[in-house]
Structure formats: C-alpha cells, structure tokens
Amino acid sequence: MHLLISWLVLSFGLWITSALVPGFRVDGIKGALIVGAVFGVLHFFLGWLLFTVIGIGTLFVGFIFSFITKWIVSAIVLQITNKLTDSLSIDSFRIALAGAAVLAFLSAGQNMLFH
Numbered sequence: 001m002h003l004l005i006s007w008l009v010l011s012f013g014l015w016i017t018s019a020l021v022p023g024f025r026v027d028g029i030k031g032a033l034i035v036g037a038v039f040g041v042l043h044f045f046l047g048w049l050l051f052t053v054i055g056i057g058t059l060f061v062g063f064i065f066s067f068i069t070k071w072i073v074s075a076i077v078l079q080i081t082n083k084l085t086d087s088l089s090i091d092s093f094r095i096a097l098a099g100a101a102v103l104a105f106l107s108a109g110q111n112m113l114f115h
Contacts, residue, residue, distance in 0.1 A: 011036030013106040014088075017099050023091035024099045031087030039081045046080070047073050074100035 011032040018026040026032045050073045055062035062069040075096040082090045090096050 007033075007036055007040055009110055010040055010103075013103050013110075014039070016106060017102045020102055021095060021098045023095040025089040027087045031085075035081060035085055035088045038085050039077060042080055042084075043074070043077045046077060050076055071097070071100055071104060074103060 011029075014026050014035050015029065015032040018024050018032075026035055051062075051066075051069055054069050054072065055066075058069075075093065078088075078090060078096045078099055079093060082088045082096070090099065
C-alpha cells in the first residue's frame with residue numbers, strides 16, 4: 001500500500017511540476033502515472049549508483065554536499081526518463097534541474113504532511 005501511495009504522490013508531483021516549470025511537460029494524468037512509475041523505478045535502481053559515482057568522482061566532496069548531489073542525480077534520472085518515455089518532455093538539463101528542485105520541494109512538503 002505504501003508503494004502505491006508513493007507512486008501516486010510522485011505522479012501528482014510530476015504533474016504539478018509540469019504546470020510550474022516551463023519546458024517540463026507531462027502528457028496529462030495518465031502520462032504522469034507512466035512517468036512516475038518509470039522515474040521511480042529508475043531512481044530506485046540507478047539513483048544510489050549515480051550518487052556513489054558522483055561522490056567518489058568529486059573526491060568525496062559530493063558526499064559532503066549530498067543535497068546538491070541528490071538534486072543532480074534526480075535531474076539526471078529525469079533526463080533518462082525523458083529519453084525512455086513519450087509522456088515526458090524536458091527541453092534542457094537546466095529545465096531538468098528546475099524540475100528536480102520543484103520535485104524535492106514537493107517531496108519535502110509531502111514528508112512534513114504525512115510523517
């Protein structure tokens with residue numbers, strides 16, 4: 001049940017992000033559900049790997065500034081999701097960074113409400 005709620009909240013966050021960030025487009029609610037599923041799976045399987053590679057590649061500075069590293073990892077995973085689905089369109093990496101920032105803000109708000 002927790003997984004289903006997390007997926008729905010992520011999908012809603014992606015839909016809200018598409019309304020707030022110019023150049024970040026999701027094709028409706030159905031598209032948001034698809035993008036939420038793909039992004040969630042990719043972030044689960046690739047997020048920790050990218051975080052570790054960036055952390056080590058920056059001579060551990062990436063671990064010290066983990067909030068920035070997590071933000072960049074989310075933007076990279078959004079770009080990968082963009083390439084894998086037709087339901088998401090992101091104009092540039094800068095837009096992906098803005099989208100990742102909005103998603104992080106919405107996630108923080110969700111955590112404050114539900115925990």
